[in-house]
Amino acid sequence: MGQISVEGVGKAYKKYSSRFGRLIEWVSPFKVVKHSKVWVLNNINFTVRPGEAVGIIGINGAGKSTLLKLITGTIQPTVGKITLNGRVAALLELGMGFHPDFTGRQNVYMSGQLLGLNNSDIDRLMPEIESFAEIGEYIDQPVRVYSSGMQMRLAFSVATAVRPDILIVDEALSVGDAYFQHKSFDRIRKFRSEGTTLLIVSHDKIAIQSICDRAILLNAGKVEKEGEPEIIMDYYNAMLAEKSGSALTVKQEMTKSGQMQTVSGSGDAKISSITLCSHEDKSIEMVSVGDSVTLKIVVKIEKDIPELVLGYMIKDRLGQPMFGINTYHLGKTLKDLRVGQEVEFEFKFNMNLGEGNYSVAVALHDRDTHINKNYEWRDLALVFNVVNVNKNTFVGVSWLPVEVKINER
Template identity: 35%
Template sequence: MSSEVAISVTDLGKCFHIYGKPRDRLLQMFSRGRKQYFREFWALNDVSFEIRKGETIGIVGRNGSGKSTLLQLICGTLNPTHGSIVTNGRIAALLELGSGFNPEFSGRENVYLNAAVLGLTRAETDGRFADIEAFAEIGEFIDQPVKTYSSGMMVRLAFAVAINVEPQILIVDEALSVGDELFQRKCFARIEAIKASGATILFVSHSGSTIVELCDRAILLDSGEKLIEGAPKNVLGKYQKLLYAPHDKVAGIRAEIAHGVQGAASHKPADSNSISAKQVQPPRVAETDDMVAFHDPHLVSQSVLSYETHGAVIESPAITNLAGEPVNCLLRGNTYRYTYQVRFDAGATAVRFGMMIKTLAGTELGGSVSAANLQDAVSFFNKGDVVQVEFNFQCQLNPGTYFLNAGVTGAVGEGETYLHRLLDACLFRVLPVSNLTATGTIDFNCICDITTKGSEED
């Protein structure tokens, strides 16, 4: 394995034996292999990938796809059925809530126990204990048995230990979702600091925005197989399409996703948007006071991703000015109209429409829905109805290129789901501005006042 590779996984597989009845385990033991009393369940099968030092990789997939099993195999808490795993560096892992904690021991004792497992001497743990205790913020409970802890207290302590051993490889498995909002932000800030230090991070999360913000690459697992890896935005789009697919179309979509990556051996992140340099570079436009928005025919999304439909189809997404003229090169501060049509191929109830503006990397910036809750949604549409949807929005974005999504939801069974959704439906650009003082992505109209209060000599 190259010295630049932190984790190498080759043809990895993990098979569990599933017994129908407890007595079958005993019968299997006495059968000496002459008869099989179990069925095989392959949680992972022939999974291969490499993670280079300093990369942050997100793993996504539906429940039961094998994500947690993969992390446990990498950490060594499970043994593979076949294949190999090679790691290069000290691993700190935050897997199942409280895993590795002895419930009878106090928090303090568990800190020393976990630190020893991670390779720290007692003297090293002594030197870091104050930082661990301060990060966990559980007060006097540090000396109480862990079995008396709430779930939030347990994950605080577990995370505090994991990130204070200076890991070269940090593995996190959706454990932060139980903490409160303030603690989650604190954890993500520390993860960003660990990433900046050059550590490798392997991260499992159901939060798409977290994957986009933290990760350099993403891997999609489904039914124990790796379907695709690449830029987080692309992988998340495929994952969401699979997640919301009708049951009878899942197999076809899985095959479509897997077929699209055959032969893709490169570990270099792919272009997340598949848009050309010509599209990204704005045309030369003279900056004058009478600039107007206009339509650039070359500025067309090449990465539109359509969900499978549940009786509705979104068509003709477009941006216009308030006079109804098509535009995709916008002026900051002006109001525009985002429109699309929805054709209903089946009756639908409790229908809501939505839009979302995203960066090229996939970070969600903001959007809107047509109703705040299901009680205010449109109660019913008939089969054959065609609806024109319009959202007016004020462009408060700084110069750059952005995407617009479109979605329609409705009641299916006992819940609400997407009847149809288009990711990257429209591509638009916000035109350059001279003498720009706003920074970042969104212009919050910040005003700076500077007042001189006099010198010390006065």
């Protein structure tokens, strides 16, 4: 079983004030220092236990790729210690290690040997590698003629030809067609069920929340936050708005039901109440599949604002989005609101969701997204349950009424 241990790890690069500084350091018989250190990672500590899946997220420049290169040994830490137990397969950069003038088949043999496989192992695995990569006759063409998607297909196929104890994946899987992404994640899920330890870097919220047990948020080279994927992704989403200068506060607080709620925004407009109502206009917390409901949201204006858009997102119990919309896309943007005003929004729809527990996140902002000006973003603003009372038995997260016609011949 694979385990990753990162203890007090930091990575610094030397920065010279002039192009001659490095040369002076090299040739001087004295200990002349002509550089300063720029720390891209500082005091990173975490452990990925055997069989656990951990996602690493963060804005560009947070240090994610540098951390993965340290873990895989591509570069060495300035301080700290990294320990890996088990056979490691890593996908950091598309086709990293592939020689552009060699054919795909030749590169498979070279890459396989770097993974500890001998030629007889690769001979045995080659049909499966070719089948999974699905690049056809290009397997015998030089890699330089491959598209980025083809390189990713072949690199992933080689790296996962034998189930590793530890699988490390960077953003490489975001390249390529949707079909192969689904195929790749199916293989990752299979490995997970068989005990592979997974460390994955991705901006894909759904991937992190559906695969990972835990998430780590990197910010400015340090661990900003660590915890359940939904909580970390909610915080990350709020932090993006803060980075753009549209949010003044980001906080997380415990709800009465014991769930961690993320709230962010400038406070120029606030949510006063949110209610899910039945077709009889009664407040409900449980609704039957397919029933007509109305989501009522009351907003109080705390400061004069030129534009107001309200959006909501329905999420499942894992925090994955089921449906989202806002008044900008519905053509219902409000203009020139004054302090002290109250506005009630009513969204009427049929609850065509499968059985389960769901939550509603609400956002108040201008234009089409909260990244512009975030007045208030509130996750877990409302929690409700969907039950199946009078519909045919079905599986899945969506209720899609069907009619069936059978013609016997």
